[in-house]
Amino acid sequence: MLKMLSGIIEQAWRGGAFRSSSASGRSLRQPFFSRLRAKYDAANTTLDNMKHWSRADGLSAAAANSTDVRRTLRNRSRYEVANNSYARGITLTLANDVVGTGPRLQMLTPDDAANRFVEAEFFAWAEAVGLAEKLRTMRLARVSDGESFGLLTSNERIDAKVKLDLRLIEADQVASPTLVADRSRYIDGIQFDADGNPITYDVLREHPGDVTFTIDEEFDTVPAAAVLHYFRCDRPGQIRGIPDITPALPLFAQLRRFTLAVLAAAETAAEFAGILYTDAPANGEADSAEPFEPIELEKRMLLTMPGGWKMAQMKSEQPSTTYAEFKKEILNEIARCLNMPFNVAAGNSSGYNYASGRLDHQTYFKSIRVEQTQLARVVLDRLLSAWLREAILIEGYLPNSLRTLDSTFEHQWFWDGHEHVDPAKEANAQKIRLANHTTTLAIEFARQGRDWETELKQRAKEVSLMRELGLSASDETETKPSTKVTEDNAEDTARAA
Known part of the structure; x- marks a missing residue:
């Protein structure tokens, strides 16, 4: 082995893989290809950072967001949103700011009369199916569940000529049933083609957490054209979403623990009305008193103490002076993962002036516009396309200029403005x-x-x-x-x- 390695090095020398260079008057033979050694502090593993980075891994987006991981995150985020007042208020504020009273359609085809007709009819249909409420529910679900699914179905009880409906289902129902045989390019109930496009979705007929859920796991295979999958893709190759408040889940728990600890300390201090103490030494001149014996005191009465004894009231040191500051800082950190300023998350702008309020809201409003654009592309555009396909099938319903699927219907969506x-x-x-x-x-x-x-x-x-x-x-x-x-x-x- 050593002879072979020596032969390779000698052949490289003869072939000119190394060259001579002159430095300081001397001829030095240096390798033509020098190895660059770059060093990063964050890449070094030391005794100090070993524990901190022990959970870092190189899993893919699909493997990191596995079924068990997403289920755990969903359950914990739902629990916080249901029991934490700040978490509930933040999610509701975000859904109201993104969706508002609902989007409004503006058609941009050359036929103005047809445009006004479609806008009015689509608005009536959106009111009939409760589109604004469903969009707000989808945004709420993305915060706590990480994703939301909508099925395009037909509902004969809708009070509109177009019977198209949007039925929302939770992320738990889109899963791989145990009865399904193993298939290639099949992950978490979604079948993909060779280009990574979803083909079908397996939807459980019953929610896994429902009391009526059976072990048979009956499911329906729904084509991708009839499924709206709304989530935020943070990594290439990510196919399922995780809750938007995932980084803030430990902080929500700390906020509740700190509040309960301060309250418990204040209650403990308030339970003691006072304490008897004496400065006399043991076996001194003070009258005898039973240790830890409770004494009932009447309100607004002047009392006499045993000889040599004094009474002192317990001092309540809770809440501490850092209580409000701690809640402010941790709430600010919680809201950061949602691009939400502190005054919006806390519902308190007492420390703001006009300029600082406007400056903080600029980033928040830009994030809202980005989310509205995604919601329009993923949900609204597909809803409009499905609505137009259904409307075309109704004889004499749409104007003649719109009665073709080959036309490109230019349009745009309007959202509520920010006051x-x-x-x-x-x-x-x-x-x-x-x-x-x-x-x-x-x-x-x-x-x-x-x-x-x-x-x-x-x-x-x-x-x-x-x-x-x-x-x-x-x-x-x-x-x-x-x-x-x-x-x-x-x-x-x-x-x-």
Whole structure:
């Protein structure tokens, strides 16, 4: 073995794999290919960090989010959301901010009359099936379960011409039944093709946690075209979701433990009304008293103590001065994994001014827009496509310009706008943007979740009626934008800095 290794090295020398270089007047033979040794502190395993990194692994996304791991995370996150007031409030606030009162459709085809018809009919169908409530439920499920599934079904009891319905199921029901034979590219109840696209979903007819669940595990194989799978993909190759509050689960437990510990300490201190003590030495001149003997004291009475004895009231040192600060810091850390600012998570903006509130909300609102875009792509666009396919089958229902599946129906979704902290400043800033042509009415109305064409038509009707009644229209009065906005914003920015 050594002779073979020596021969390889000698052949490399002769072949020019090493070259000569001159340094400091001397000829040194150095290897042509030098090995670079890079060192990272985080890659070193020491006695100090060995325990901390002991659970790190190299599992794939599918293996790391195995069935048992996801089940444990779901159960624990559901428990916290059900029993922790902060966890419940945070999840409800997030669902309300993302979905709001529900999305509104705007069709963008060349036929304006057809657009208005489809918008009105789709809105009526969405109200009939409770689409806004179901979307909020799906967002809540993603926080606590990590994912949500919706089945496109037919419901004859829907009060609309299109009988399409969206039936929500929990993540526990999409699983691999024990009765299913092993198949290739089949993971957690989902069958994939060679390109990684889902083909079918196996859905248990009964929830595994239901009392009516039987060991037979009856299931239905549903085609992927009829299933909406809503989750956040954090790693390449991830096929199932984990709860959004997974990193905060230990923090929620610590928050509850600390609160209960402070309360228990305060109650323990309050249970003792007072204590008798003496400065006299043992066997001294103080009167004898039985140790640990309780004494009932009457309220608002002046009492005499045994000779040589004094009474002192117990001092309650709970809650400590760091109690509020600890809750604030841990709640801020909890909300960070949801891109939610502290004042929104806590429902308390007492420590904020105008500028700091706006600055914290910018990141939060950007996250909301990202989530709304994903919800529109994964759920709403597929719902609209399925609704149009069902509507086309109804004779004489849709306008002729839309009665073909080959057409590309351009559209967009409007969501509820976010109310400004100071409406007067925002209105003035909006007027300045429109005056210097840095925005459009479509953009400004879209920020409020409204359709600019519908609003302008309504405004035109109002102005026309006001003129007929001899009233002055407010939009005809020219007012100059106030410069106080800039001054106030400058003061708020300076205070925030």
